[in-house]
Amino acid sequence: MRITVACQIILCCSFGLMVLFFFRVYAIMHLMSFHRYYNCIG
Incomplete structure (x- = not known):
């Protein structure tokens, strides 16, 4: 029992x-893909 627990x-x-x-x-x-997408827009 102890081993299974x-x-x-x-x-x-x-x-x-x-x-x-x-x-x-x-x-x-x-976050990396969002940052890349944001940089592409900006």
Whole structure:
């Protein structure tokens, strides 16, 4: 029981970190594309 709980905690933490990493990369790409688009207009 203790091993499964530890595995669930590790999986949840790794999944959360992975989601945060992908969200950060997506936000950076979105900001870069928006900045490029804004520079093309301006």
